[in-house]
Amino acid sequence: MVLLRNVLTVQAVLGLASAAAIPASQIFSRDITPIVYRIDPNSLNLPAYEEPSGRAKAPGKVPCLDCETGTPPPDQNTPTDPPSDPRCLQMYIRRAWDSFTDTEKKAYLDAVVCLMNTPTKTGLPFAQTLHDDFVKMHQTMANYAHNSGWFLPFHRAMLHTYEQTLRNTCAYRGALPYWNEWADAGSFSTASIFDPVYGFGGNGSGEGQCIQDGPFANYTLNTGPGYNNIPHCIWRQFDDYSSTASARQYTERCFELDNYYDFTGCVENGHMPGVARNDLPIEVWRGEVPQWPPVPIDPSQGGGFDIVQALASPHNGGHIGVGGEMGNPISSPGDPLFFLHHAWVDRIWWQWQRKNLTERLTDIGGFSSAHYYPLPDVGHVPATLEDNLNMVGLGPDKKIGDVMDSRQWPLCVEYK
Numbered sequence: 500m501v502l503l504r505n506v507l508t509v510q511a512v513l514g515l516a517s518a519a520a521i522p523a524s525q526i527f528s529r530d531i532t533p534i535v536y537r538i539d540p541n542s543l544n545l546p547a548y549e550e551p552s553g554r555a556k557a558p559g560k561v562p563c564l565d566c567e568t569g570t571p572p573p574d575q576n577t578p579t580d581p582p583s584d585p586r587c588l589q590m591y592i593r594r595a596w597d598s599f600t601d602t603e604k605k606a607y608l609d610a611v612v613c614l615m616n617t618p619t620k621t622g623l624p625f626a627q628t629l630h631d632d633f634v635k636m637h638q639t640m641a642n643y644a645h646n647s648g649w650f651l652p653f654h655r656a657m658l659h660t661y662e663q664t665l666r667n668t669c670a671y672r673g674a675l676p677y678w679n680e681w682a683d684a685g686s687f688s689t690a691s692i693f694d695p696v697y698g699f700g701g702n703g704s705g706e707g708q709c710i711q712d713g714p715f716a717n718y719t720l721n722t723g724p725g726y727n728n729i730p731h732c733i734w735r736q737f738d739d740y741s742s743t744a745s746a747r748q749y750t751e752r753c754f755e756l757d758n759y760y761d762f763t764g765c766v767e768n769g770h771m772p773g774v775a776r777n778d779l780p781i782e783v784w785r786g787e788v789p790q791w792p793p794v795p796i797d798p799s800q801g802g803g804f805d806i807v808q809a810l811a812s813p814h815n816g817g818h819i820g821v822g823g824e825m826g827n828p829i830s831s832p833g834d835p836l837f838f839l840h841h842a843w844v845d846r847i848w849w850q851w852q853r854k855n856l857t858e859r860l861t862d863i864g865g866f867s868s869a870h871y872y873p874l875p876d877v878g879h880v881p882a883t884l885e886d887n888l889n890m891v892g893l894g895p896d897k898k899i900g901d902v903m904d905s906r907q908w909p910l911c912v913e914y915k
């Protein structure tokens with residue numbers, strides 16, 4: 500059964516040798532026939548994960564501050580409390596992006612650019628950079644890590660792997676920031692996190708809705724959109740109405756729920772116990788959505804589908820308010836903002852856990868795959884603390900039980 504549960508379905512488009520970036524909107528208007536094949540992760544020939552020895556130098560021409568000088572600046576990650584778990588060498592104090600100084604913001608953005616300029620470590624099909632590797636991780640695990648009990652633990656493990664990769668490969672000295680989305684709900688388009696210099700760049704524009712400024716403008720993703728693997732730009736379609744789904748009230752109602760199964764459904768998709776679910780069409784979860792958000796949506800503008808009414812949740816808010824790559828449930832890590840968004844979601848889980856640690860450090864529920872993805876031969880299997888979260892060679896795999904307590908090794912994370 501263990502093997503069966505590791506059988507993954509991935510679609511890929513073959514025969515596209517050209518590396519020229521093309522706008523995502525054109526990709527979807529093309530006649531593409533995805534080829535479905537199954538991958539057993541045991542057959543992927545993943546490089547074995549190796550503990551890094553010392554800090555790696557950045558590859559050439561990367562504006563990676565401390566890598567270039569070889570002199571690490573003082574650790575920005577000064578803990579206020581000693582680690583509560585003696586196995587933690589230090590704690591990673593995750594703070595809101597808006598609390599970062601300009602120097603800290605620049606150091607983080609530089610490290611992400613460094614990741615984008617570092618060659619793939621997984622060698623997974625179509626991945627060319629370490630940034631692509633994280634998209635592949637998410638693409639590969641998408642049917643397990645969404646609409647399932649794995650949603651929160653998988654993303655927590657993924658964030659840790661990403662944070663450690665920034666530190667070990669790109670000499671980043673801080674902890675992962677999170678995006679405080681309550682502050683920007685309803686007004687993503689003017690949020691300071693999209694600053695062109697000390698931020699992630701702004702909205703997309705033009706035919707492919709490619710981002711035009713910021714440190715990731717002109718970058719070519721080799722994986723995505725969706726399950727496709729076609730070179731394309733990072734694209735965004737801000738929609739301020741959709742971004743109201745990030746409002747505080749849609750988080751607060753999740754905090755009222757008292758078990759993991761109800762809580763995760765509320766956080767991920769705004770599902771409330773006993774209320775009929777407004778599920779997205781299955782095509783969306785297969786990554787086949789041509790563009791996101793679908794139009795028209797805002798009822799005050801005559802739209803027919805009230806996306807906020809249907810989907811308001813702390814998780815959906817960030818995805819649908821930013822749109823484009825972030826609006827794609829399969830390839831959203833292609834926009835580096837994904838990791839700050841998910842750190843926000845992860846903090847919400849931790850805040851909820853902290854309200855009753857005795858109960859909630861072991862509370863897991865739901866299945867080990869999406870409700871629309873019964874496992875071959877065995878169907879739906881309940882998620883357990885023993886389930887293995889595959890990090891596709893980017894870091895050590897983790898069991899769900901390893902990530903239930905953020906403060907403990909291997910995570911050693913605290914949120915401010």
Ligand SMILES: *[C@@H]1O[C@H](CO)[C@@H](O)[C@H](O)[C@H]1NC(C)=O
Pocket residue numbers: 688702703704705708735736737738739
């Ligand atoms: C973002 O850009 C898209 C595409 O150019 C445009 O349709 C949309 O109105 C913009 N959003 C905002 C909030 O400016």
Ligand SMILES: *[C@@H]1O[C@H](CO)[C@@H](O)[C@H](O)[C@H]1NC(C)=O
Pocket residue numbers: 712713714715716717
């Ligand atoms: C992206 O390309 C444009 C046009 O060539 C250039 O002006 C801009 O500086 C580039 N941005 C980055 C972040 O490389």
Ligand SMILES: *[C@@H]1O[C@H](CO)[C@@H](O)[C@H](O)[C@H]1NC(C)=O
Pocket residue numbers: 854855857858
């Ligand atoms: C934690 O949850 C358990 C089980 O629901 C309950 O008995 C207990 O009173 C709760 N503790 C707190 C501090 O709310």
Ligand SMILES: [Cu+2]
Pocket residue numbers: 637644645654828
């Ligand atoms: Cu995800």
